[in-house]
Amino acid sequence: MTITPLMPVYPRCGVRPVRGEGCYLIGERGERYLDFAAGIAVNALGHGHPTLVKAIADQAATLMHVSNLYGSPQGESLAQRIVDMSFADTVFFTNSGVEAIECAIKTARRYHDVNGNPERYKLITFKNAFHGRSLGAISATDQPKMRDGFEPLLPGFDYAKFNDLEGALALIDGETAGFLVETVQGEGGMTAGTPEFIQGLRKACDEHGLLLILDEIQCGYGRTGKMWAYEHYGITPDIMTVAKGIGGGFPLGACLATEEAAKGMVIGTHGSTYGGNPLAMAAGEAVLDVMQEPGFLDHVTKMGDRLRAAFEQLIPNYDHLFEEIRGKGLMLGIKMKEPAVSRDFVAHLRDNHGLLTVAAGENVFRVLPPLIIEENHISACIERLSEGARTYSTATATA
Numbered sequence: 001m002t003i004t005p006l007m008p009v010y011p012r013c014g015v016r017p018v019r020g021e022g023c024y025l026i027g028e029r030g031e032r033y034l035d036f037a038a039g040i041a042v043n044a045l046g047h048g049h050p051t052l053v054k055a056i057a058d059q060a061a062t063l064m065h066v067s068n069l070y071g072s073p074q075g076e077s078l079a080q081r082i083v084d085m086s087f088a089d090t091v092f093f094t095n096s097g098v099e100a101i102e103c104a105i106k107t108a109r110r111y112h113d114v115n116g117n118p119e120r121y122k123l124i125t126f127k128n129a130f131h132g133r134s135l136g137a138i139s140a141t142d143q144p145k146m147r148d149g150f151e152p153l154l155p156g157f158d159y160a161k162f163n164d165l166e167g168a169l170a171l172i173d174g175e176t177a178g179f180l181v182e183t184v185q186g187e188g189g190m191t192a193g194t195p196e197f198i199q200g201l202r203k204a205c206d207e208h209g210l211l212l213i214l215d216e217i218q219c220g221y222g223r224t225g226k227m228w229a230y231e232h233y234g235i236t237p238d239i240m241t242v243a244k245g246i247g248g249g250f251p252l253g254a255c256l257a258t259e260e261a262a263k264g265m266v267i268g269t270h271g272s273t274y275g276g277n278p279l280a281m282a283a284g285e286a287v288l289d290v291m292q293e294p295g296f297l298d299h300v301t302k303m304g305d306r307l308r309a310a311f312e313q314l315i316p317n318y319d320h321l322f323e324e325i326r327g328k329g330l331m332l333g334i335k336m337k338e339p340a341v342s343r344d345f346v347a348h349l350r351d352n353h354g355l356l357t358v359a360a361g362e363n364v365f366r367v368l369p370p371l372i373i374e375e376n377h378i379s380a381c382i383e384r385l386s387e388g389a390r391t392y393s394t395a396t397a398t399a
């Protein structure tokens with residue numbers, strides 16, 4: 001037998017973390033990494049945050065799981081807090097991002113169905129998008145690396161170019177249900193939607209009776225310095241998916257919707273055995289407790305500005321490697337210049353300089369630190385990054 005017991009779908013690297021302390025990960029041999037990947041934008045409060053740890057431990061000892069057949073004081077409480085702080089009137093809790101996407105697609109189809117327009121089932125989605133790995137979610141992206149070999153996929157998706165409003169509007173027809181779009185594309189290359197694009201999609205939805213579904217699984221929950229990335233655009237969606245940062249590392253996601261958009265989601269239309277269990281709700285409450293402390297989001301904005309400014313200073317010194325900085329707040333990406341390859345550079349930073357970042361599409365690497373970083377973490381990152389850039393250029397020059 002050559003297959004590994006862990007199904008070999010990931011190109012796992014040599015970092016084998018066994019412990020986390022704040023913004024650092026510690027490997028099997030005690031080696032320390034500065035974690036500016038944060039579980040891919042998940043560990044918003046870093047590792048081992050006392051508020052989150054205590055909430056989970058206390059809740060685990062009290063009540064971990066009950067069926068959604070019973071009343072949920074825990075779910076009601078967290079849903080109310082999320083409703084109070086967002087556009088939404090109602091929330092469905094999931095265990096992951098992709099489950100929130102599934103709920104969003106179903107909510108949109110059902111909306112038009114109960115409105116007497118079952119033919120309006122198609123979502124316009126965007127090239128380079130990433131919405132997760134379910135059959136529904138891989139059908140909602142044009143990326144071959146996620147779709148190949150899994151056909152036939154779910155019908156009902158049209159693909160437009162991201163940030164190309166005209167192109168997206170041109171795809172609207174009598175079968176269109178709405179748009180599904182990342183407010184800031186993450187995996188695809190850390191590209192923020194332009195104001196004209198996001199606002200234009202909103203306007204088109206209002207004019208044509210379509211639903212605007214924002215995927216804020218990566219860019220929501222404080223990551224960009226606002227609680228929700230849509231706040232940068234002065235619009236609100238009809239449906240929105242969140243996950244990643246929402247549980248600070250505990251598996252949790254949510255599909256948010258307005259009362260109007262959710263009108264088809266009545267008793268019996270959707271469900272999840274684990275979704276919204278008391279343990280997940282305790283984690284979600286703890287993350288919100290920390291994020292709602294005065295100054296938390298201002299801190300994210302401030303650290304994001306500092307980090308970006310430091311990158312901007314560093315780039316001209318290595319302009320053969322780096323092309324531009326992308327993203328918002330603490331969701332930053334650096335686009336590399338060919339022949340430098342972002343995936344190789346991420347490995348170099350990790351293996352030779354103890355700095356964890358994440359590769360993305362379009363030859364970009366992602367910098368997604370915990371939202372609780374301080375100045376000293378930024379200095380440590382810049383030190384390691386410039387060292388890494390220096391040794392990387394030497395390596396390629398001599399290669």
Ligand SMILES: *Cc1c(COP(=O)(O)O)cnc(C)c1O
Pocket residue numbers: 096097098099101130131132133182186187215216217218219243244
């Ligand atoms: C990570 C991600 C997903 C998928 O989330 P999972 O929890 O891995 O299912 C979907 N959309 C975006 C924008 C993401 O970044």
